[in-house]
Amino acid sequence: MGARPAWSWGAAPATRKLVVIAVLLGVAVAISLLIGRYPSPGIIAPDRLATDDLAQRIVFNLRLPRVLTALALGMSLSAAGAVFQQVFANPLVDPGFLGVSQGAAFGASLAIICWGSTVWLVQASAALFAFAGLGFSYLLARRAQFGGSVLRLVFAGIAVSALFSAGVGGLKYMADPMSQLPEITFWLLGGLASITWPQFWSIAPVVFVSLFIVYRMRWRLNLLSLDDSTAFSMGASPGRERALLLSAAVAATAAVVSVCGMVGWVGLIVPHIARRLFGADARYAVPAALLIGGLFGVLCDDVARTLLAGEIPIGILTSLIGALFFVVIFMTYGHVGEQR
Amino acid sequence: MTPLLTFDEVTFGYGSGTRPVLQRLSLDIESGTATAILGPNGVGKSTLLHLALGWLRAQSGRVLLDGRPLDAYPRRRLGQSMALVPQVERTPFDYTVLDYVLLARAPYLAPLAMPGADDERIAREVIDEVGLGQLSRRTITTLSGGERQNVLVARALAQQPRLLLMDEPTSHLDLAHKVRLVHLVRDRLARGMTVLLTTHEPDVAAAIATHLVLMRDGQVCGSGPLADVFTADNLSATYGVPVQIARIDGRQAVLWT
Numbered sequence: 001m002g003a004r005p006a007w008s009w010g011a012a013p014a015t016r017k018l019v020v021i022a023v024l025l026g027v028a029v030a031i032s033l034l035i036g037r038y039p040s041p042g043i044i045a046p047d048r049l050a051t052d053d054l055a056q057r058i059v060f061n062l063r064l065p066r067v068l069t070a071l072a073l074g075m076s077l078s079a080a081g082a083v084f085q086q087v088f089a090n091p092l093v094d095p096g097f098l099g100v101s102q103g104a105a106f107g108a109s110l111a112i113i114c115w116g117s118t119v120w121l122v123q124a125s126a127a128l129f130a131f132a133g134l135g136f137s138y139l140l141a142r143r144a145q146f147g148g149s150v151l152r153l154v155f156a157g158i159a160v161s162a163l164f165s166a167g168v169g170g171l172k173y174m175a176d177p178m179s180q181l182p183e184i185t186f187w188l189l190g191g192l193a194s195i196t197w198p199q200f201w202s203i204a205p206v207v208f209v210s211l212f213i214v215y216r217m218r219w220r221l222n223l224l225s226l227d228d229s230t231a232f233s234m235g236a237s238p239g240r241e242r243a244l245l246l247s248a249a250v251a252a253t254a255a256v257v258s259v260c261g262m263v264g265w266v267g268l269i270v271p272h273i274a275r276r277l278f279g280a281d282a283r284y285a286v287p288a289a290l291l292i293g294g295l296f297g298v299l300c301d302d303v304a305r306t307l308l309a310g311e312i313p314i315g316i317l318t319s320l321i322g323a324l325f326f327v328v329i330f331m332t333y334g335h336v337g338e339q340r
Numbered sequence: 341m342t343p344l345l346t347f348d349e350v351t352f353g354y355g356s357g358t359r360p361v362l363q364r365l366s367l368d369i370e371s372g373t374a375t376a377i378l379g380p381n382g383v384g385k386s387t388l389l390h391l392a393l394g395w396l397r398a399q400s401g402r403v404l405l406d407g408r409p410l411d412a413y414p415r416r417r418l419g420q421s422m423a424l425v426p427q428v429e430r431t432p433f434d435y436t437v438l439d440y441v442l443l444a445r446a447p448y449l450a451p452l453a454m455p456g457a458d459d460e461r462i463a464r465e466v467i468d469e470v471g472l473g474q475l476s477r478r479t480i481t482t483l484s485g486g487e488r489q490n491v492l493v494a495r496a497l498a499q500q501p502r503l504l505l506m507d508e509p510t511s512h513l514d515l516a517h518k519v520r521l522v523h524l525v526r527d528r529l530a531r532g533m534t535v536l537l538t539t540h541e542p543d544v545a546a547a548i549a550t551h552l553v554l555m556r557d558g559q560v561c562g563s564g565p566l567a568d569v570f571t572a573d574n575l576s577a578t579y580g581v582p583v584q585i586a587r588i589d590g591r592q593a594v595l596w597t
Contacts, residue, residue: 089432219454223443225433229395230426234499235419235447280433280479283454 014284017277021291025071028298032067033059035306065200066192066305067298070314072200072207073192073256074266074297078289079214080249081267082274086221086282087242088150094268095253098153098246099160101264103133104257106164109171109184119194122187123202123258129164130254134246136160149228190261190315192301203255210252211290217245218286263315265322270296272329296321342407343368344503344534345392350401352384352391361387363558364401369503374525374535376545379555380579385538386427388555389505392536394418405503419447423499425492427507434479437491441467444498466497470524486517493521497528504528506537510544522547542583542594546570554578 034044038058049055080095088097095101107129111122140156141149168188175181220241223231228238257263274288300321304314347367353360361384369375377385390396391403394410403410405421413421423444431440438460445459455463467476470490475483480491489512496504506525510518525535525548539545545552545566552569554562555578562574570592572585584595 086433089430091432216452220446220451222433222435222439223446226443227426227429229390229393230424230429232395232415233393233419233422233424233505234444235416237415275433279439280435281439 014278018284018287018291021288021295025291025295025298028295028302029067029071032070032298032302033063035302036063037306037309041306061197065197066195066301069192069195069200069203069256069259070297070301071294072203072297073260073263074270074293074295074300075211075290076207076252076256076293077263077266078270078274078293078296079211079286080253081269081293082271082282082286082289083214083221083245083249084267085271086225087245088153089225090150090154091272092268093154094265095249096161096264096267098137098157098250099133099164100130100250100253101133101257101262102161102164102168103136104130104254105188105262106167106171107132108187108258108261109168109175112180112183112187113171113175119199120202123199126258127254130257131250133160133164134250136163186313187261188315189313190263190318191304191311191313192260193305193311195259199259203259206255207252210248210255213248214245214252215286215290217241218282221245221282221286222280261313261315264319265326266293266296266318269322269325269329273325276329341371343404344371344406345369345536346402346404346407347388347391348402348404350391350398350403352387352396352398359558360399361558362391365558365560366401367553367560367563369534369536370551371502371534372529372532373550374529374537374548375551375553376549377536377538377553377555378542378545378575378578379538379540381540383555384558385540385555386507389424389507389536389538392503392505393422393424416447419499421501422503422505423496423501425496425504425506425509427511429492431480431488434481436477436479437467437472437483437494438463438476440480440491441495441498444495447499462500463494463498466494467491469497470494471520485512486514489513489517490521493524501533503534503536506535508538508540510539510541518544542570542575543592546592546594 034046035042036058038044038055044055044059049059077095084093084095084097085091104126107125107127108122111125115121137153137156137160140159141152144152144156172181172184175184220236223234223236224238224242224245231238270293271285271289274285274292278284278288300314300317304312304317347365350362350365351360352362377388379385387396391398394403405413410418441463442455442459445455445462448459449455464476467473470493472487472490472494475487480488483491489509493509509521513521522544529535535548537548549566551564552566553560554569554574561578562569570585572583575583575585575594581596586593586595
């Protein structure tokens with residue numbers, strides 16, 4: 001990546017800002033490993049870690065995979081949000097768009113009802129149906145007879161989401177209220193309480209590859225935010241590049257959602273914050289979204305597991321914080337409403 | 341000499357079962373000329389530009405660049421040969437003028453590469469050329485309509501095309517911006533660029549073009565050097581209303597009542 005050209009924030013400031021956020025993220029990860037409820041609610045002193053076997057095991061076998069998954073969760077949803085917003089030239093869409101989230105919810109609920117709570121089955125089913133949501137939306141959009149390609153996808157996404165949402169409602173109605181329903185509900189609210197190393201490793205490769213693709217293609221995202229005919233006139237293949245970036249975004253989303261459950265608002269709000277701080281150019285907005293998203297994920301999970309004696313579903317926190325941020329951004333952002 | 345761009349019996353329609361927008365249209369664009377396509381709204385002028393780009397494909401007939409079908413060129417090669425100034429463009433994100441113009445360097449960059457110092461130099465030059473040098477750090481949503489149009493022109497020029505396609509480039513411009521754009525295009529013509537523009541303003545066509553194409557009902561109803569085609573009879577027939585042409589100091593203006 002070249003140095004930040006000198007025309008907007010100057011070469012040093014933008015990169016320096018990214019470094020600052022990266023350092024913050026590193027500090028947040030380190031502190032997250034130390035805070036919790038052992039030996040008493042609060043922080044494990046670092047020197048104790050050297051002597052206390054149990055503390056070591058808690059930090060490295062329980063907290064580390066969980067913190068890394070929270071990091072992957074925030075990064076994936078934010079990167080996916082940035083991709084969706086640029087590709088659809090619409091700052092108000094998020095990775096749940098195109099039936100992806102509702103598809104995952106349906107898949108997970110279906111697995112819980114049909115096969116009980118076998119973790120990997122719930123995961124696989126959620127990921128499968130997340131992609132099915134995208135696939136249905138794409139097929140529906142191709143068959144639609146009106147509007148531009150983006151508008152067709154938007155409508156297809158709304159329809160597919162609604163169908164899966166109805167399906168989730170039906171499954172909840174059929175679920176055993178004593179055993180299955182609470183599990184579905186908890187999954188729909190999201191949480192990282194059950195994350196262990198095997199689960200982290202089950203999603204890490206997909207997340208890494210997907211985020212790498214998004215990161216490397218980030219400047220192309222700017223091109224894709226233009227009209228298709230304009231992007232084409234600049235030598236891009238809008239259809240193919242869009243499909244590749246969307247697939248990467250959905251793969252990362254499906255992976256993290258399959259182990260963490262439904263976590264809303266991160267993908268909508270973090271790209272906005274990144275653009276606020278770094279400008280619209282995806283060369284800087286995407287790495288910023290990755291770092292800020294990671295930070296947001298880690299901090300939200302810290303609150304989820306430490307604030308109360310019991311686990312708070314992380315989806316509740318991200319929705320609460322995200323919605324508040326959204327209101328603030330809307331109140332102070334002059335241009336969103338002016339877009340055609 | 342082979343024309344730079346050739347439309348060979350091109351027929352195109354949006355969707356099956358509808359009447360074609362363009363019917364068996366044939367047209368040659370010679371290198372170094374400025375051709376204005378003049379005609380009423382909805383006659384298929386923009387469609388013609390999109391066919392020239394290769395974005396739309398002819399249902400029958402061929403579009404040739406340097407005598408070879410557009411399909412025969414790699415996508416990026418086309419992007420290096422032709423640039424489009426669209427009539428309107430959605431600007432959903434608040435790019436700076438320079439970021440926005442830099443996008444035009446895409447055809448010269450490998451798929452995963454990002455613009456470097458040379459690209460930035462080229463972008464800055466064209467931004468200066470269209471008179472936006474002071475605004476290169478501004479974000480595009482803060483610009484006026486005329487300034488935005490100039491950004492689109494700068495972006496197309498940053499693509500360093502041989503053929504510049506402009507879709508109604510003056511439709512959102514006030515007089516001062518219009519004059520400036522006309523001078524800019526003339527300057528580029530003098531430096532060897534080929535220009536193909538659509539307009540529904542005969543005055544603009546008369547000010548820029550060396551050649552004129554009159555369109556009506558999806559077909560060319562007159563084409564040739566400006567002096568031959570820019571007549572009151574032709575324009576009256578094209579627009580379906582009577583007009584006169586006034587000639588002052590070798591310049592021409594369309595009068596109507």
